[in-house]
Amino acid sequence: MLYDIFIDPFMQMAEQPDFLLQVLWEGFVAGILYALIALGFVLIFKASGVFNFAQGIMVVFAALTLVGLYENGVPAYLALLLAIGVMGLLAYTVERVVMRPLVNQPEIILLMATIGMTYFLIGFGEFVFGGEPKAMITEELGLPTGSTAFEIGERGLLILQHIDIAAAVIAIIMVAGLGIFFNKTRIGRALRAVADDHQAALSVGISLNQIWAIVWFAAGIVALTTGIMWGARSDVSFALEIIAFKALPVLILGGFTSIPGAIVGGLVIGFGEKIGEIYWGPLVGGSIESWLAYIIALIFLLFRPQGMFGERIIERV
Amino acid sequence: MFYREAGQFKTTYQADQAIFPLSQDRIGIAVIAAVAFVGVPALASDFFLTSVMTPFLIFALAAIGLNVLTGYAGQLSLGTGAFMGVGAYAAYKITSIFPEANIIFVLLASGIFSAAIGVVFGLPSLRIKGLYLAVTTLAAQFFLEWCFIRIPWLYNSNASGAIEVQQREMAGIIVTGPAATPLTQYFIVLCVTVALTWFVSNLIRGRIGRQWMMIRDMDIAAELIGVRPLTAKLSAFAVSSYLCGVAGAMMVFFWLGAAEPSAFAISLSFQVLFMTILGGLGSLIGSYMGAAFIWILPVALRVVLPSVGFEVAAETVEHLTFMIVGALIIFFLITEPHGLARLWQLAKEKLRYWPFPYG
Numbered sequence: 001m002l003y004d005i006f007i008d009p010f011m012q013m014a015e016q017p018d019f020l021l022q023v024l025w026e027g028f029v030a031g032i033l034y035a036l037i038a039l040g041f042v043l044i045f046k047a048s049g050v051f052n053f054a055q056g057i058m059v060v061f062a063a064l065t066l067v068g069l070y071e072n073g074v075p076a077y078l079a080l081l082l083a084i085g086v087m088g089l090l091a092y093t094v095e096r097v098v099m100r101p102l103v104n105q106p107e108i109i110l111l112m113a114t115i116g117m118t119y120f121l122i123g124f125g126e127f128v129f130g131g132e133p134k135a136m137i138t139e140e141l142g143l144p145t146g147s148t149a150f151e152i153g154e155r156g157l158l159i160l161q162h163i164d165i166a167a168a169v170i171a172i173i174m175v176a177g178l179g180i181f182f183n184k185t186r187i188g189r190a191l192r193a194v195a196d197d198h199q200a201a202l203s204v205g206i207s208l209n210q211i212w213a214i215v216w217f218a219a220g221i222v223a224l225t226t227g228i229m230w231g232a233r234s235d236v237s238f239a240l241e242i243i244a245f246k247a248l249p250v251l252i253l254g255g256f257t258s259i260p261g262a263i264v265g266g267l268v269i270g271f272g273e274k275i276g277e278i279y280w281g282p283l284v285g286g287s288i289e290s291w292l293a294y295i296i297a298l299i300f301l302l303f304r305p306q307g308m309f310g311e312r313i314i315e316r317v
Numbered sequence: 318m319f320y321r322e323a324g325q326f327k328t329t330y331q332a333d334q335a336i337f338p339l340s341q342d343r344i345g346i347a348v349i350a351a352v353a354f355v356g357v358p359a360l361a362s363d364f365f366l367t368s369v370m371t372p373f374l375i376f377a378l379a380a381i382g383l384n385v386l387t388g389y390a391g392q393l394s395l396g397t398g399a400f401m402g403v404g405a406y407a408a409y410k411i412t413s414i415f416p417e418a419n420i421i422f423v424l425l426a427s428g429i430f431s432a433a434i435g436v437v438f439g440l441p442s443l444r445i446k447g448l449y450l451a452v453t454t455l456a457a458q459f460f461l462e463w464c465f466i467r468i469p470w471l472y473n474s475n476a477s478g479a480i481e482v483q484q485r486e487m488a489g490i491i492v493t494g495p496a497a498t499p500l501t502q503y504f505i506v507l508c509v510t511v512a513l514t515w516f517v518s519n520l521i522r523g524r525i526g527r528q529w530m531m532i533r534d535m536d537i538a539a540e541l542i543g544v545r546p547l548t549a550k551l552s553a554f555a556v557s558s559y560l561c562g563v564a565g566a567m568m569v570f571f572w573l574g575a576a577e578p579s580a581f582a583i584s585l586s587f588q589v590l591f592m593t594i595l596g597g598l599g600s601l602i603g604s605y606m607g608a609a610f611i612w613i614l615p616v617a618l619r620v621v622l623p624s625v626g627f628e629v630a631a632e633t634v635e636h637l638t639f640m641i642v643g644a645l646i647i648f649f650l651i652t653e654p655h656g657l658a659r660l661w662q663l664a665k666e667k668l669r670y671w672p673f674p675y676g
Contacts, residue, residue, distance in 0.1 A: 051448050101651040107448060108393055109654045112594050115587055116646030123639025131632070245459070245583070248452045256448065284467070291463055294456035298441060301453060305445050 009279035021158050023278050024271065029164040031270020032171045033230055037247035038254065038262035039175070040222040045256045046195040047215040048099065049107060053114040056244020057121045058220060062087055063227025063236045067137060068129040076140035087220030095213040103208075122238060131238065136231030138163060143232065167229040174225060175263060178218070182259075187214060195257070249297035254308050261309035269293045320668040336518060353507055358500055366499040367572070373612050374503075374510045375568050380592040380604035381517055382560030387590075388598035389521060390553030391533025392442050396454040397561050397589045399461035402581030403431035404562025405569040406471050409480040413473055420485050420492050420570070424509060427566040428559040434461070435558025442550050446536075458583055465578035481575040493570050502571040509567060513560060518601055520556065529553050530599075561589075595649055597656025606657040615642060 013020045037055060044052040065086045069079035098113055138145055144162035151157060182188040193201040194211045202208060230240060250269050254261025276292045300308075320341050327333040337343045357370060383397050408427035412418060438457035442450050465471060472480050484494030491497045492505060520526050528549040531539035540546055569576045588611060596607020615638045653659055 098647055098651075102654075105650075105654055108387070108594070108598075109650055111393075111448070111451070112590070113647050113650050115591075116643045116650065118643070119639050119646065120643030123636045123641075123643060127633065127636040127640065245455065248455060252449050252452045287467070288463070291456060291459035294453070294459055298453050298456050301445050301449065302441065305449065 004283055005280070012279060018157055023274050025158065025160065025164075027271035027274035028267065029167060029270070030274060031267035032168050033226060033243070033266075034247050034250045034269055035263045035266025036171055036174070036222060036226040036229070037243060038250040038266055039178070039259065040219040040226070041247060041251055042254075042257065042259055042262045043178075043215055043219045043222065047191055048194075048212050050099065050110045050114065051107065051256070052219065053111060053244070054117040054121060055219065055223060055247070056241045057118045057125070058087075058090070058223040059227045059230065059243065060236070060238055060240045061090075061121050061125050061227075062220065062224035063136065063231045063240070064125050064129045064134070066224070066228070067134045067231070067236050070137050070140065071134070076137055076142075079137075080141065083224055084221060087224055088217050091216035091220050092213050094216050095209060099212050099216075100209060118241075122241070126238065133235035133237035133239070136228060136236055138228075138232040141228065143228075161233075163229070163232045167232075170225060170229065174222065175259070178259065181218075187211075191215060246293065249293040252297045253300055255306060258309035264308060269296065272296050319671065320665055334522075336522075353511075358503065363499045366503045369613060369616060371499070371503050371506050371572050372568075373608055374506045375564050375572060376589065376592060376612050377605045377608035378510045378513060378567070379561050379564035379589045380596060380608045381514060381601055382557045382564060383589050383593045384596075384598065384601070384604050385517060385521075385529070385560065386553050386557035387593060388600065389526060389533060390529035390550065390557075391536075392439070392550060392553060393447065393451040394454040394557070395451050395583070395586050395590065396438060396457035396461070398581045398583060398585030399458045400431045400435055400558045400561040401565025401568065401585065401589075402461060402465055402578070403434050403558070404428055404565035405576060405581070406465060406480065407431065407562065408566035408570060409473075409482070410471065412483065412485060416483070416485075420487050421505070421509070424563055424566050424570070428562040431562025431565070432555040432559040435554045435561075436551050439551050439554030439558075442554065443547060455583070458586060462578055462582060465581065477577075479575050479577040480569060482570050493574075495574060497571075506567055506571050509563065513563065514601060517556070517560065521601075525549075525552055525556075533599075591646060595646065595656055597658030600656065600658035602661065603656050603658030606661065610657065611642070614645070 037059065040055045040058070041052055044050055044055075062083055066079055066083040069082055070076055074082065094117065098117065102110060102113055143166050147159050147161045149157055149159045180188075182192060190201070190206045191211055191214070193204070193206055194208060198208065201211075227236065227240070230243060234240075246269075247266075250262060250265040252265075253268060254263070254265030273289050273293050273296075277287075277289045281288045320339075322339055325338075325340060327338070332338070337346055357366075361370065379397060379401060382400075383394065386392050386394050404427045407430035408423050411423045411426055412420070415423075434457075438454065441453045445453060466478065472478060475481070482493050484496055485492055490501060492501055521529070528539070528544045529552075531542075531544050532546060532549045532553075536546060539549070565581065569580075573580065592607035592611045593604060594607070595610055596605070597603030618638050618641060619634055649656075
């Protein structure tokens with residue numbers, strides 16, 4: 001038993017280094033995608049203190065809009081633009097209808113409101129686009145398909161899907177772009193001010209409503225990107241919604257307010273999950289992917305309750 | 318005018334501390350009890366009992382369970398569905414190991430198992446608070462769901478992977494399995510739910526309940542004046558999971574008859590959380606109202622929409638239900654974040670002065 005847990009998995013790793021590399025690559029790609037979803041969460045939580053449960057369904061909704069428009073004869077790039085427009089409209093509506101009346105409510109009420117939004121968007125999305133899975137229009141958007149195989153050592157083989165490489169590159173560009181946006185632009189600085197202190201930001205003339213609409217729009221664009229990437233790996237369907245649950249452990253690992261935390265957390269969970277599933281999963285009957293990330297995050301939290309990069313929690317009576 | 322305490326003097330502490338100190342409340346509760354125990358069984362059809370009343374009572378109990386944890390002790394939990402599942406699987410295992418055991422005893426015992434599991438998953442609450450804790454309770458949800466699928470011992474290695482309730486008798490009456498009448502099942506669910514509600518309402522008024530509320534309102538301050546967070550938080554997790562476990566066991570034994578692991582998925586947790594929050598955090602009557610609202614609304618939509626001329630496909634109704642429920646949840650949160658219980662309280666204030674504008 002102890003041998004199976006502590007020695008055998010490492011023996012397997014050493015025996016088949018190419019397989020280990022493949023697993024690591026898979027973990028890396030999954031981690032990037034988790035990080036992208038977590039990024040959407042972090043953006044909104046930082047600016048408004050709302051734990052946006054609807055991020056997962058926003059991913060699905062954005063991807064469905066894109067594919068649905070294309071199926072109805074809209075050219076791919078125009079469909080992409082229109083999908084961005086729809087996310088902007090959604091952001092505006094959410095700010096106007098949901099967030100503004102609920103300002104200053106306890107966080108659990110805001111969380112519930114986003115779960116209500118999730119229900120609404122599920123119903124709305126299925127109503128408009130139908131519930132059946134759709135194929136992502138990868139090629140039409142100019143994204144690479146196919147794969148390259150690398151030979152490693154004498155008989156090792158590492159297969160990289162081009163779309164995964166594209167996903168990694170786009171994610172990095174996106175994070176860099178967000179970083180520049182937050183640090184160098186006027187609106188980005190206003191966002192950081194709001195994140196620091198709502199009242200102080202208001203008192204120097206920053207419009208909270210405008211900032212929230214922008215932040216939800218940014219999260220919508222992140223959701224669209226995630227939806228395209230994830231949809232290219234599998235189909236676009238409402239089953240994708242569960243990836244939101246995959247992103248939650250990433251969040252508690254990285255801290256709710258930290259963008260670097262979301263990325264590092266995503267990678268840790270991605271690697272941990274794939275390695276755990278492949279090498280330790282068979283010991284307990286497999287498909288441990290669904291909860292392993294939570295257990296990793298839970299154990300981590302016991303030692304550092306505010307997450308890796310979260311701000312230190314100081315409580316006073 | 319209709320709801321006044323004027324003239325009702327209390328001469329003993331006992332009378333002052335009664336659960337229903339006002340005679341109007343006592344009359345009201347007597348009327349509700351009469352409707353529940355006599356009116357509904359006499360008038361309702363089997364369809365109404367099985368698709369509305371029984372699930373409503375079961376969900377009300379689950380909502381009370383979550384309310385103990387979230388509303389009274391202030392610990393947000395998203396693992397309710399899994400704790401209900403633990404109760405259901407525990408009850409199933411107990412009756413298959415002890416076929417002769419009294420079914421009420423089985424129900425009450427199954428809650429003990431879910432309480433124990435609840436305490437284990439409540440341990441992180443000693444370190445973690447708020448939304449972080451909510452995410453960690455998802456660990457319970459996914460881990461336990463995985464256990465229901467992957468551990469064949471739990472479902473007696475059935476080929477279908479589901480738990481199916483065997484026929485059991487109590488005092489010569491068939492109470493579970495396909496042969497049991499909806500009326501019998503309704504009565505058992507009603508009695509258990511009412512008894513446990515009464516138990517919880519006293520628990521909340523007592524020392525433990527006041528400790529929970531102190532922890533909820535400010536845990537550090539509570540700790541400073543001598544409330545032990547360990548016992549207060551873990552007892553809240555235990556009581557909450559116990560109630561949810563019993564509700565889950567009743568769900569399978571007296572309503573569904575059989576259940577797959579997916580019956581206890583995260584959507585069940587959300588459903589119960591909606592009931593608790595829409596009903597009103599920290600209110601037992603609110604849990605009943607929330608359960609009624611969330612459970613009966615979709616059923617009503619399914620019946621009402623086609624009858625008023627909307628000839629729509631079944632799946633469209635499903636989608637519309639999702640949209641309407643989601644929109645209503647947001648609407649309610651905006652208009653009354655303290656839930657239906659608060660609306661009820663406001664209505665009582667109004668009734669007190671009616672028909673005069675001011676008291």
